[in-house]
Amino acid sequence: xxxFELIARHFTRKSRRALLGVGDDCALLQLRPGTQLAxxxxxxxxxRHFFDDVDPCSLGHKALAVNLxxxxxCGARPxxxxxxLSLPAVDDxxxxxxxxxxxxxxxxxxCELIGGDTTRGPLNICITVLGETEGGALLRSGAQxxxxxxxxxxxxxxxxxxxxxxxxxxxPEPLLTWARQRLERPEPRVxxxxxxxxxxxxxxxxxxxxxxxLGHVLKASGVGATLHTGALEGRLGLLQQHEMSGQVPAGLxxxxxxxxxxxDYELAFTASPQVRAAVEQASARSATPVHRIGRIxxxxxxxxxxxxxxxxxxxxxxxxxxx
Amino acid sequence: xxxFELIARHFTRKSRRALLGVGDDCALLQLRPGTQLAxxxxxxxxxRHFFDDVDPCSLGHKALAVNLxxxxxCGARPxxxxxxLSLPAVDDxxxxxxxxxxxxxxxxxxCELIGGDTTRGPLNICITVLGETEGGALLRSGAQxxxxxxxxxxxxxxxxxxxxxxxxxxxPEPLLTWARQRLERPEPRVxxxxxxxxxxxxxxxxxxxxxxxLGHVLKASGVGATLHTGALEGRLGLLQQHEMSGQVPAGLxxxxxxxxxxxDYELAFTASPQVRAAVEQASARSATPVHRIGRIxxxxxxxxxxxxxxxxxxxxxxxxxxx
Numbered sequence: 067x068x069x070f071e072l073i074a075r076h077f078t079r080k081s082r083r084a085l086l087g088v089g090d091d092c093a094l095l096q097l098r099p100g101t102q103l104a105x106x107x108x109x110x111x112x113x114r115h116f117f118d119d120v121d122p123c124s125l126g127h128k129a130l131a132v133n134l135x136x137x138x139x140c141g142a143r144p145x146x147x148x149x150x151l152s153l154p155a156v157d158d159x160x161x162x163x164x165x166x167x168x169x170x171x172x173x174x175x176x177c178e179l180i181g182g183d184t185t186r187g188p189l190n191i192c193i194t195v196l197g198e199t200e201g202g203a204l205l206r207s208g209a210q211x212x213x214x215x216x217x218x219x220x221x222x223x224x225x226x227x228x229x230x231x232x233x234x235x236x237x238p239e240p241l242l243t244w245a246r247q248r249l250e251r252p253e254p255r256v257x258x259x260x261x262x263x264x265x266x267x268x269x270x271x272x273x274x275x276x277x278x279x280l281g282h283v284l285k286a287s288g289v290g291a292t293l294h295t296g297a298l299e300g301r302l303g304l305l306q307q308h309e310m311s312g313q314v315p316a317g318l319x320x321x322x323x324x325x326x327x328x329x330d331y332e333l334a335f336t337a338s339p340q341v342r343a344a345v346e347q348a349s350a351r352s353a354t355p356v357h358r359i360g361r362i363x364x365x366x367x368x369x370x371x372x373x374x375x376x377x378x379x380x381x382x383x384x385x386x387x388x389x
Numbered sequence: 390x391x392x393f394e395l396i397a398r399h400f401t402r403k404s405r406r407a408l409l410g411v412g413d414d415c416a417l418l419q420l421r422p423g424t425q426l427a428x429x430x431x432x433x434x435x436x437r438h439f440f441d442d443v444d445p446c447s448l449g450h451k452a453l454a455v456n457l458x459x460x461x462x463c464g465a466r467p468x469x470x471x472x473x474l475s476l477p478a479v480d481d482x483x484x485x486x487x488x489x490x491x492x493x494x495x496x497x498x499x500c501e502l503i504g505g506d507t508t509r510g511p512l513n514i515c516i517t518v519l520g521e522t523e524g525g526a527l528l529r530s531g532a533q534x535x536x537x538x539x540x541x542x543x544x545x546x547x548x549x550x551x552x553x554x555x556x557x558x559x560x561p562e563p564l565l566t567w568a569r570q571r572l573e574r575p576e577p578r579v580x581x582x583x584x585x586x587x588x589x590x591x592x593x594x595x596x597x598x599x600x601x602x603l604g605h606v607l608k609a610s611g612v613g614a615t616l617h618t619g620a621l622e623g624r625l626g627l628l629q630q631h632e633m634s635g636q637v638p639a640g641l642x643x644x645x646x647x648x649x650x651x652x653d654y655e656l657a658f659t660a661s662p663q664v665r666a667a668v669e670q671a672s673a674r675s676a677t678p679v680h681r682i683g684r685i686x687x688x689x690x691x692x693x694x695x696x697x698x699x700x701x702x703x704x705x706x707x708x709x710x711x712x
Contacts, residue, residue, distance in 0.1 A: 090463070090528055090529050090609075091429060091459040091462035091592075091594055092428055092460060092462070092463040092520070092526075093428045094425045094426065094427055094428075094463070094522065094526055095425060095426040095427075095428065096425050096426070097426060099422065102418060102419050103417065103418040103420060103426065104416070104417055104418075105415055105416045105503060105517075106414060106415040106416070106471070106504060107471040107472075107473045107504060107505050107506050107515070107517060108473070108506050109473035109474070109475055109506045109513070109515060110508075111508050111509070111513075113510070114508060114509060114510050136414040137414075139414035139415070140417070142415060148429070148430040148517055149430075150430045151432070152432055152434050152513060180428060181428060181429060181430060182430050183430050183431050183432045183515075185437060185438070186434070186437060187434030187435075187436070187437050187511070188513070190432070190434075190475060190510065190511070190513045190515075192430070192432060192473045192513075192515035194428075194517035196426075199417065203415075203417055269414075270414060271414055
C-alpha cells in the first residue's frame with residue numbers, strides 16, 4: 067500500500083471546522099474574531115516515551131492527550147491538529163488501532179485532524195495541536211505571593227505503573243491494571259483549563275513531575291512555594307485503591323512518585339485565596355477534582371513541610387530527557 | 390546539559406510576532422482580521438531524507454525549507470513554526486550549526502520559531518509551519534481544461550546530486566557541488582506563491598517528483614494534461630551548467646530526472662492562457678523564473694509529446710515513501 071492510500075484509509079475524514087483539511091499542501095483554518103491561536107508540539111519516541119509493544123490504540127490516545135494537555139494548561143479550546151508519523155513498516159492492523167485511539171480522543175475534544183506527514187523510519191509520532199483562547203490565557207508567569215497552589219486529580223500513579231512494567235516494583239492486580247490505565251490513557255484536563263480562565267493566576271501541565279514542572283511556574287513568576295507533604299501523599303491514587311483492595315504494594319515510595327513521577331498530565335495551578343469559591347466552581351463545572359497542596363511565597367525555591375509544620379528534607383530533580 | 394538549557398541556548402530568541410513564544414505550554418499568536426491560518430507539517434528522518442553526515446547547517450535550512458515550500462504552494466505568507474527534534478545525543482557544535490541554518494532561513498522569510506519539543510532518540514526533525522492567507526489560497530483542485538501548466542526554476546538537479554552521492558552516477562566538479570546545493574539547500578518559492586494568488590488556478594510544490602505531484606493536481610481537479618518533452622528537458626539546470634563547463638556527465642537520464650526526480654521544491658501551477666501576462670508579472674515581481682511545460686486537458690492522465698508533436702511513451706511512478 068502506498069503512502070497516499072495509507073493516509074486516505076486511516077486518517078482522512080470529512081472536514082468539519084477546517085476550510086480545507088487533509089490532502090492539499092496546507093490545511094486552512096478560520097479562527098473566530100477576537101481569539102488568539104495557541105500552538106504546541108510534542109514528539110513521542112519508541113523506547114523513550116512508550117514501550118515498543120504498547121497497545122497502538124492507547125498510543126494513539128496518549129500521543130494526542132499529551133498535546134491537548136498543553137492546551138489545557140493555557141486554558142485554550144482545542145481546534146485541530148497535525149500528525150507526523152514515522153513508521154518502520156506499514157502495519158495495517160496497527161495503524162487501524164492507532165487511528166482509532168487517536169481519533170476517539172480527538173472527537174471527545176472536538177479537535178480535528180487537518181494534515182500531517184508519514185514516512186518510513188524508526189517509530190516516531192509528532193503532533194502539533196492548535197487551539198484558541200479568548201484573552202486571559204493561563205500562563206506560567208502569573209503566580210503571586212500568597213496564592214494557593216493546587217493540583218488536579220491524582221499524581222504519581224503513572225510513574226509507579228512504569229516502574230512496575232520495568233520490573234522495578236511489584237504491583238498486585240488489579241492495582242497494576244488501574245495504574246497502567248493512568249500511564250497509557252491520561253485524560254487531558256481541557257475542561258478544567260477552560261473553567262480556570264480568569265480564576266487561576268498561573269498554570270502548567272504535569273508531564274515531567276510536579277517538582278520540575280511547578281519549578282517552571284515559580285521561575286517564570288519569580289516566586290517560591292511551600293508544599294504540604296500530607297496533602298501530597300493523599301494525591302497518590304494507588305493509595306486510595308489500595309485501601310479498597312486491602313493489599314499493600316512493597317517498596318512504595320509515595321512522596322517520590324507524587325513529587326517527581328512524571329507522566330501525570332494533570333494541571334498544577336495557582337490562585338488567590340480570595341477566589342477559592344471560584345476554583346471550587348471551576349472544579350465542579352469541569353467535573354475535575356482539585357486539591358490545595360501549598361502556597362506561593364516570596365522566597366525562591368520549593369520547600370516541603372509535614373503535617374506538624376516541620377521542614378522535610380527531600381531532594382528530587384525533574385525528569386529531564388537530556389540530563 | 391539539560392533539555393531546557395539546550396532549548397534556551399540554541400533556539401530561544403525574543404518574541405517578535407508571537408504574543409507568547411518559546412517557554413510556556415503553548416505559543417500564542419494573533420492572526421490579522423480577515424485572514425485564514427495555513428498549516429503544514431513535515432517530518433525528516435535520517436537515512437531517508439538526508440545522509441547521517443549531512444552538514445547540520447544545510448539540514449536546518451532544508452527542514453524549514455520543505456515546510457515553507459508547502460506554504461508557498463498555497464500562496465500563504467509565513468508566520469511562525471514549531472520544531473520537534475529527536476536527537477541521539479546532545480552535540481553542541483552540531484546543534485549550533487543546525488540552529489544557524491534553520492534560523493537564517495526563518496529570518497529570510499520572517500517566520501518565527503515559537504515552540505517545540507526536544508527528546509532523545511533516533512535523529513528526527515518535525516516542523517509544523519503556520520502561515521496566513523487572505524482568501525484566494527492556491528489549491529490543488531482548481532485546474533481548468535485549457536489552462537497552461539507551468540513549473541518554476543529548474544527540476545531534476547537535486548535527484549542527480551542524490552544519485553551521485555549514492556555512487557550511482559558520476560558528476561564532475563563543479564557540477565556536483567552545484568547540484569548538491571540544489572539538493573541540500575532548496576529555496577522555497579514563497580514570493581512566487583504570494584504573487585500567483587488570484588492568477589494561478591491551481592498549484593502544488595514539487596517534493597516527490599513532477600509526475601506524481603502534478604498527478605495530485607490533475608486528480609484533485611478532475612482533469613488530465615499533456616506535457617512537452619522539449620520544454621521539460623530544458624528544465625534540468627545541470628544541462629545549462631554543463632554547456633558552460635563543457636563537460637558531459639555519463640549516463641544522464643534527463644527526462645527521468647526532470648519528471649520523477651523529487652526534492653525539487655519548485656512550484657508546479659496552472660493558469661488560464663488569458664493571464665499569461667499576469668503570470669509573467671508574478672514571475673518578475675518574485676524574481677523567480679517560470680516555464681510553460683504543457684496544457685490541461687479533459688482526458689484524465691498525463692501524456693508526453695516530443696517537439697514534433699509525437700507521443701512519447703514514458704512510464705514513471707512518483708517516489709512514494711511506502712511503495
